[in-house]
Amino acid sequence: MGITLVVNPGSSSKKYALYSNRTLQLNAYIERTKEGFEMCTSVGGIQQDNCELVPNQGYHDSLNNFIKRAKSEGFIHANSDIIKVAIRVVAPGVFFQSHRQIDEVFIKRLKACSNLAPLHVPHIEHELQALAMALSSAKLVSISDSAFHKTMPELARLYSLPKKDYEEFDLYRFGYHGLSVASTVRRLHAVTGSDPKRAIVCHLGNGVSVTALKNGESIETTMGYAPGSGLIMGSRAGDVDVGALLVLMQYRNLKPVDTQTYIQTYGGLKGIAGEADLRFLLERRAKGDKSATLAIASFVYQIRKAIGAQMFILGGVDTIVFTATAGERSYLLRSLIMENLEDLGILIDPDKNEACVSRDGVISDFTSKIKVAVIKTDESAEILYASEEVE
Secondary structure: OOEEEEEEEOOOEEEEEEEEOOEEEEEEEEEEEOOEEEEEEEEOOOOOOEEEEEOHHHHHOHHHHHHHHHHHOOOOOOHHHEEEEEEEEOOOOOHHHOOEEOOHHHHHHHHHOOOOOOOOHHHHHHHHHHHHHHOOOOEEEEEEOOHHHHHOOHHHHOOOOOHHHHHHOOOOOOOOOHHHHHHHHHHHHHHHOOOOOEEEEEEEOOOEEEEEEEOOEEEEEOOOOOOOOOOOOOOOOOOOOHHHHHHHHHHHOOOHHHHHHHHHHOOHHHHHHOOOOHHHHHHHHHOOOHHHHHHHHHHHHHHHHHHHHHHHHHOOOOEEEEEHHHHHHOHHHHHHHHOOOHHHOOOEOHHHHHHOOOOOEEOEOOOOOOEEEEOOOOHHHHHHHHHOOOO
């Protein structure tokens, strides 16, 4: 299999991981902080060994910086040692619901839907351009973030539109965060000691989704056609009533493409409180900030509502999982979402919850009828495994 580079360009962060066969050699995580961007790298995925602030240009040059680090550590001697690159792709369409090799047709189709996922596709395009320059001899493969949701039943995937329209224009509920959810499914038994038939996974980061699993397969998720749909997110408004959206377009004289950018860039937590980052909003809430308090309350309300709906669809639930940056790091956010649910058989152990920050573990009380766990998502490994399916 040789050396593979995994690239995960998110809506507000980037991740790189270098694998020799299936062994992780080096990984890096770049995210925004109050001071700018921070790049943290670790050797062998064991522990963070270097974090440094990087300027905006450093964020854009992060691929080359990562390759330089891989050379300095001796994992590669030349760029040509990397024989395959697997990149996570978030884009609507049946075409993008399969893992596939990246070619001219793929690039053309991706470019055509950049306005539908403005927080993802432009970042993917930028990374593909950088990869073409730095690793011209490597095989490039696209790993779909929505493929996991292909198991959703037809009644959950369809919009109530004329059949000729949803078939001709490729209008379906595709769902996203599939790689993250698949990662938690893979490690559910190791963390919880069981293989739940009915589980709900809450992916809480800058992007947010709640997915219902039956026997490890997706049967419902909150995201729909585009990755800006569903629940309140960092800067994404989630589902907005069509009537309200049309009125907004009329009053602000917005074209469809402008509207898509507007609701994904100025909506969500940012729209309510002027801030997209949950970390900073929780700090403001602790100081009594009213808009931050409202934003967090609205966020928690929507997640609780989604969990309740999916419990009903599943006919009950055995395990609830929190994952992704906020879901893994914030015990306070988990506590707010899970509070006062004793009558439903959910009881969180405060000590376990506070101790579970950025690490796997069960946070529910031993008397809780429903297990609640934190499982760190490992999208990089999931991308690697999926890339092995692409010829």
